[in-house]
Amino acid sequence: MTARVLVTGAARGIGAATALAFAREGARVLVVDLNRPHATAEAVGAAGAADVRAYACDVSDADAVLSLRDAVKETWGGLDVLVHCAGIIHEAPLLETPIADFDRVIAINLRGSFLIGQAAIGLMVPDAANPPRAILIASDMAYYGRETFSPYVASKHGVLGLVRSWAKEFAPGILVNAICPGPIDTEMLGAANMSAEWRQRELAIPLARFGQPDEIAAVARFLAGEGGRYFTGQGIGPNGGSVMP
Numbered sequence: 001m002t003a004r005v006l007v008t009g010a011a012r013g014i015g016a017a018t019a020l021a022f023a024r025e026g027a028r029v030l031v032v033d034l035n036r037p038h039a040t041a042e043a044v045g046a047a048g049a050a051d052v053r054a055y056a057c058d059v060s061d062a063d064a065v066l067s068l069r070d071a072v073k074e075t076w077g078g079l080d081v082l083v084h085c086a087g088i089i090h091e092a093p094l095l096e097t098p099i100a101d102f103d104r105v106i107a108i109n110l111r112g113s114f115l116i117g118q119a120a121i122g123l124m125v126p127d128a129a130n131p132p133r134a135i136l137i138a139s140d141m142a143y144y145g146r147e148t149f150s151p152y153v154a155s156k157h158g159v160l161g162l163v164r165s166w167a168k169e170f171a172p173g174i175l176v177n178a179i180c181p182g183p184i185d186t187e188m189l190g191a192a193n194m195s196a197e198w199r200q201r202e203l204a205i206p207l208a209r210f211g212q213p214d215e216i217a218a219v220a221r222f223l224a225g226e227g228g229r230y231f232t233g234q235g236i237g238p239n240g241g242s243v244m245p
């Protein structure tokens with residue numbers, strides 16, 4: 001059966017690259033984003049998806065995610081692969097961080113991961129012989145602290161906690177893993193507007209370059225494919241060596 005793949009945060013960046021990568025292998029792809037999912041969905045269709053749908057959804061909104069779940073059930077009857085990429089970043093010193101900013105980062109990055117994971121896993125049929133895959137994008141910052149990024153770092157530590165717990169809860173019928181990228185060249189990273197000092201700091205990693213969204217998409221495809229069958233509860237790190245957990 002052609003894989004049914006839901007990708008969140010798919011309008012741009014890592015999510016768009018992932019949706020396109022699955023389309024190229026002929027999967028059915030659901031492009032979900034808060035903003036402009038339809039433009040990416042067109043490209044996904046042109047890239048060879050067996051079926052493509054676009055759905056606008058705020059992943060932090062419980063009712064919206066339930067409606068998304070119902071729409072997937074009605075359209076495809078279930079789900080084989082989730083790649084949850086939707087997220088935001090936030091940078092500010094602790095003493096200048098309003099609590100509303102903390103709440104927003106946690107709502108989108110952590111609550112959103114919980115809601116989307118709950119909805120997607122609920123649509124999967126556990127099968128130890130051919131397990132569905134839930135893949136959540138965390139960050140290399142799930143493994144270390146970083147000054148002036150504490151809400152983001154905490155949210156990504158939390159995503160890894162969800163993944164490890166769900167991996168145990170659903171083994172062996174559903175495999176659950178995180179991808180923990182290093183600095184990837186997307187609008188979130190903002191390389192074009194980076195100060196020279198910041199760039200130097202970001203590139204002070206063994207591979208000394210930014211990763212490309214395609215390189216994360218390739219890891220998602222690996223985890224969703226034959227090679228990923230013995231992985232669960234892991235944080236896979238395409239990170240240029242930024243962290244070696």
Ligand SMILES: NC(=O)c1ccc[n+]([C@@H]2O[C@H](COP(=O)([O-])OP(=O)(O)OC[C@H]3O[C@@H](n4cnc5c(N)ncnc54)[C@H](O)[C@@H]3O)[C@@H](O)[C@H]2O)c1
Binds near residue numbers: 060088182185
């Ligand atoms: N770019 C990096 O350096 C990097 C490194 C590590 C981890 N990550 C993680 O990878 C994921 C993708 O990041 P990216 O670099 O592609 O970012 P991006 O900003 O380019 O894309 C993020 C997408 O998520 C969508 N989104 C934001 N809030 C949403 C919401 N509430 N509901 C639905 N969609 C929402 C945005 O509209 C956007 O299309 C994020 O979880 C991010 O934290 C990125």
